[in-house]
Amino acid sequence: MPPDVEAVAEQVFAxxxxxxRRTILAALASGGPATATxxxxxxxxxxxAIAKHxxxxxxxxxxxxxxxxxxxxxxxxxxxxxxxxxxFLAALARDWESPLDALxxxxxxxxxxx
Amino acid sequence: MxxxxxxxxxxxxxQPPVVVWAALTTAEGLSAWFGNTATIDLxxxxxxxxxxxxxxxxxxxxxxxxxxxxFGFTWHIYGLPEDDPRRTYVEFTLEPAGTGTRLTVVETxxxxxxxxxxxxxxxxxxxxxxxELGELVAYxxxx
Numbered sequence: 001m002p003p004d005v006e007a008v009a010e011q012v013f014a015x016x017x018x019x020x021r022r023t024i025l026a027a028l029a030s031g032g033p034a035t036a037t038x039x040x041x042x043x044x045x046x047x048x049a050i051a052k053h054x055x056x057x058x059x060x061x062x063x064x065x066x067x068x069x070x071x072x073x074x075x076x077x078x079x080x081x082x083x084x085x086x087x088f089l090a091a092l093a094r095d096w097e098s099p100l101d102a103l104x105x106x107x108x109x110x111x112x113x114x
Numbered sequence: 115m116x117x118x119x120x121x122x123x124x125x126x127x128x129q130p131p132v133v134v135w136a137a138l139t140t141a142e143g144l145s146a147w148f149g150n151t152a153t154i155d156l157x158x159x160x161x162x163x164x165x166x167x168x169x170x171x172x173x174x175x176x177x178x179x180x181x182x183x184x185f186g187f188t189w190h191i192y193g194l195p196e197d198d199p200r201r202t203y204v205e206f207t208l209e210p211a212g213t214g215t216r217l218t219v220v221e222t223x224x225x226x227x228x229x230x231x232x233x234x235x236x237x238x239x240x241x242x243x244x245x246e247l248g249e250l251v252a253y254x255x256x257x
Binding site: 006009088096097099100103105106 | 119125128133137192194221
């Protein structure tokens, strides 16, 4: 396992723990790449706060900055770190207890709930 | 933080390994406790599939068949997109314990990061919808 897997997942969860950053990431996910000004027009957050959070998110590698129209920086969500975090959640969400209980019930001749 | 790669559970059941083996490795057995319907081609490299009434399906690839002691397969990681290539390996081990069986299930591979995903993950700025939409635009422009 590459040593930075944990660091990447940690950055995703740290970003998602903050409601403002969550809102910004959600806006980029649903609407595609946007500038800080675009986002300020759509979200109940000041442009200054958005710019600050976008800079943090870019530093963490969760969004990438790219040149946009009128020399404004456009931010694009990076899906790769999110996919890593999904993998972490998949391990937590894995439920072996229910199927093993159902197996025991089956072997004991009890009807298993659907 | 600890990225969990391995999940392990052990249960004690009253039935001998040969009975447990049938429940794990036959379509009839699997559909009785795991999926709602099941098919299985029980040989290394064989395919197995379970479906649930809710519409979910699980496609498995049989990897180890050592009757009646070890049954292993790989499957898609639950919760990840359908087209994600990452898979976990599940291995059931059956050991006689008195008149019953000590059954252990180990699932590994949650923390894996195959080479192609690694590349996609860390220098993939051109990947995804942006490039696919770009290809669509190019295709329409050429028409």
